[in-house]
Amino acid sequence: MTSGGNEITFANVTPIFPLACRKFRPVRGLRVSALSTSDPPPPTIVDAREPAGDARRRSWRHTLRRDWQLYSLALLPLLFFLVFRYLPMLGNVIAFRRFKPGGSVFGETWAGLRYFRLFFSDPTFWDVFGNTLFLGVLTLVFCFPLPIVLALLLNEVRARKLKRFVQSVSYLPHFLSIVIVAAIVMQLLSVDGTVNQLVRGLGGDAVPFLQRPEWFRTVYVSSEVWQTVGWGTILYLAALTTIDENLYEAARMDGASRWRQTWHVTLPGIRPTMVTLLILNIGSFLAVGFEKILLLYNPLTYPTADVISTYLFRIGFESSNFSYAAAIGLFEAVIGLTLVLSANAIARRTVGTSLW
Amino acid sequence: MVTATRGERAFRAVNAVFLTAVVFVTLYPFVTIVARSLSDESYLIAGKVNLVPRGFDLTAYKLVMSDSMFWTNYRNTVVYTVVATFIAIVLTTCYAYVLSKPRLRGRGALVGIAVFTMFFSGGLIPNYVLITSLGLKNSIWAVVLPNAINVFNLLVMKAFFESLPVELEEAAAVDGLSTYGTLLRIVLPLSKAVIATMVLFYAVSYWNSWFTAFLYMDRQELFPVTVYLRNLIAGATGAQGAGGVADADAVQAAATLQAVTIVLTTLPILAVYPFIQRYFVSGVMLGAVKG
Numbered sequence: 001m002t003s004g005g006n007e008i009t010f011a012n013v014t015p016i017f018p019l020a021c022r023k024f025r026p027v028r029g030l031r032v033s034a035l036s037t038s039d040p041p042p043p044t045i046v047d048a049r050e051p052a053g054d055a056r057r058r059s060w061r062h063t064l065r066r067d068w069q070l071y072s073l074a075l076l077p078l079l080f081f082l083v084f085r086y087l088p089m090l091g092n093v094i095a096f097r098r099f100k101p102g103g104s105v106f107g108e109t110w111a112g113l114r115y116f117r118l119f120f121s122d123p124t125f126w127d128v129f130g131n132t133l134f135l136g137v138l139t140l141v142f143c144f145p146l147p148i149v150l151a152l153l154l155n156e157v158r159a160r161k162l163k164r165f166v167q168s169v170s171y172l173p174h175f176l177s178i179v180i181v182a183a184i185v186m187q188l189l190s191v192d193g194t195v196n197q198l199v200r201g202l203g204g205d206a207v208p209f210l211q212r213p214e215w216f217r218t219v220y221v222s223s224e225v226w227q228t229v230g231w232g233t234i235l236y237l238a239a240l241t242t243i244d245e246n247l248y249e250a251a252r253m254d255g256a257s258r259w260r261q262t263w264h265v266t267l268p269g270i271r272p273t274m275v276t277l278l279i280l281n282i283g284s285f286l287a288v289g290f291e292k293i294l295l296l297y298n299p300l301t302y303p304t305a306d307v308i309s310t311y312l313f314r315i316g317f318e319s320s321n322f323s324y325a326a327a328i329g330l331f332e333a334v335i336g337l338t339l340v341l342s343a344n345a346i347a348r349r350t351v352g353t354s355l356w
Numbered sequence: 357m358v359t360a361t362r363g364e365r366a367f368r369a370v371n372a373v374f375l376t377a378v379v380f381v382t383l384y385p386f387v388t389i390v391a392r393s394l395s396d397e398s399y400l401i402a403g404k405v406n407l408v409p410r411g412f413d414l415t416a417y418k419l420v421m422s423d424s425m426f427w428t429n430y431r432n433t434v435v436y437t438v439v440a441t442f443i444a445i446v447l448t449t450c451y452a453y454v455l456s457k458p459r460l461r462g463r464g465a466l467v468g469i470a471v472f473t474m475f476f477s478g479g480l481i482p483n484y485v486l487i488t489s490l491g492l493k494n495s496i497w498a499v500v501l502p503n504a505i506n507v508f509n510l511l512v513m514k515a516f517f518e519s520l521p522v523e524l525e526e527a528a529a530v531d532g533l534s535t536y537g538t539l540l541r542i543v544l545p546l547s548k549a550v551i552a553t554m555v556l557f558y559a560v561s562y563w564n565s566w567f568t569a570f571l572y573m574d575r576q577e578l579f580p581v582t583v584y585l586r587n588l589i590a591g592a593t594g595a596q597g598a599g600g601v602a603d604a605d606a607v608q609a610a611a612t613l614q615a616v617t618i619v620l621t622t623l624p625i626l627a628v629y630p631f632i633q634r635y636f637v638s639g640v641m642l643g644a645v646k647g
Contacts, residue, residue, distance in 0.1 A: 067457075070454050074451055074466060078451075078466075080447060081473065084501060085477065087482075091481075094485065153375060166375050169383060176622065179583075187388070187611065187618070192401055194384075226385075230382065234641070235640065329479030332479070333477060
């Protein structure tokens with residue numbers, strides 16, 4: 001990619017650079033904050049419609065001449081975002097139009113809010129909406145605090161090898177495909193599987209758990225905990241190492257017990273991490289485990305397992321009602337965005353930590 | 357004082373027991389699946405297999421491994437993963453490098469374009485319509501292109517590039533290296549560790565993905581192995597849902613086959629896991645530094 005002239009110059013430079021590189025090889029992650037704060041980005045924002053004074057235009061021409069190579073590197077990624085991220089957002093216009101498979105991408109005729117009215121008056125929609133909230137809250141209640149508890153307990157382990165072993169093992173499920181997780185769940189819960197062996201051992205009758213609506217939430221949340229709890233500790237463990245030892249020392253001098261040390265020193269120390277992860281969790285609240293539910297549910301468990309995204313999936317691909325499904329999807333996405341923004345705003349006001 | 361230490365000791369003991377339980381619960385499913393895959397079907401049906409294989413039997417392994425579709429799909433997974441990871445790394449590196457230049461005009465907007473997509477997306481249906489009308493259905497590109505840049509990974513790389521000393525690149529510029537030259541000859545050689553981490557992040561996510569292929573591919577010979585497994589378990593639940601006595605045998609046969617397929621698809625991940633795990637952890641930390 002370099003021009004011939006640069007090649008020659010570079011040849012002269014090479015003896016120096018390996019040395020320089022070795023000397024400057026950064027300790028990963030450590031210098032980040034120092035450097036990025038020292039040089040804040042220019043406040044200007046690209047916008048063609050900006051009132052463009054002459055000076056401004058000239059400076060843009062200058063910028064382009066100086067940085068065109070940098071901008072050219074951004075072209076393909078921008079094309080990606082445009083086509084695969086922003087075009088689908090525009091594609092949501094079919095939620096307001098009547099779409100026929102094989103017809104125009106943006107639908108045939110204007111339908112206005114017809115599809116939105118349709119699902120607001122659709123009792124199934126409100127059922128799946130309720131299920132989504134229920135599963136979302138359950139997931140949040142278990143999958144958010146448990147990694148904190150596990151991280152605190154791991155933090156108390158003095159034997160480093162043991163600690164590392166427990167960590168390595170607990171991260172493992174995170175690396176499995178959701179299909180494998182679902183398959184494992186099915187095997188464990190099958191009539192001859194481990195769980196039913198236990199049930200029989202305790203004198204009960206085998207339960208076909210995956211066909212019982214009343215069991216679906218338990219199955220879903222416990223498999224979610226199994227897969228995510230270990231991985232979730234990483235950030236907390238990192239935050240725990242940054243807490244100043246002197247704070248514990250001072251707390252001990254004041255006669256604080258271990259519990260009070262945890263409560264008054266450790267938890268405040270990891271609060272920013274907790275808040276950040278909580279906001280992110282809330283943002284993905286409505287998108288609860290679409291793929292896993294799709295793999296684990298069946299018509300028998302729809303009463304508790306069917307959520308907005310799976311309902312939308314069936315409307316779209318089994319009933320081929322794209323416009324209706326797109327309307328539901330748009331509703332879900334807007335709610336999701338609203339949730340993130342409000343959680344972020346609340347967090348900034350109350351605890352002073354936020355994503356941006 | 358004595359009570360405090362006793363409490364301490366009690367806590368340590370409880371903690372050790374608890375963490376052992378965590379390890380056991382995490383590993384148990386793996387062990388039992390392996391045991392089931394190696395067991396004779398009659399023991400499975402009787403519900404007698406948990407930690408140790410009973411009636412050691414490799415028939416199911418032979419059956420799955422002699423299915424040419426299984427290997428076709430396995431090969432597809434490898435091909436998709438390699439191609440997709442390559443494209444993703446190139447695009448992510450380029451964009452992250454651009455975003456890491458604080459002096460660049462319009463950088464804020466370029467960051468915003470990427471970050472906004474983390475919190476708002478077009479949704480399933482518009483994406484499907486897009487892929488279909490681009491004519492990507494039943495091609496590798498339907499799996500590879502739509503997720504070519506993961507914004508989280510992008511921010512991790514950006515954070516890394518920002519941590520490189522500015523002087524290095526300034527020196528390179530003074531010596532007449534173009535931007536491309538600086539990136540290729542100065543920055544990338546210094547970024548091997550972070551690129552390795554990114555390769556792993558992307559490769560694992562593509563290796564594990566199934567839904568895009570499930571959605572955009574209709575032909576069996578194009579499926580990745582995850583969809584192969586999905587169809588196996590979906591077939592099994594269908595049979596269980598029917599609940600007929602007649603197909604109880606079919607369900608049981610499927611159970612052993614499922615266990616075998618689970619083992620064979622998980623094996624590569626388990627094999628490389630001990631070596632790659634720490635790179636993942638460092639990658640997550642790096643991302644967290646910037647929030």
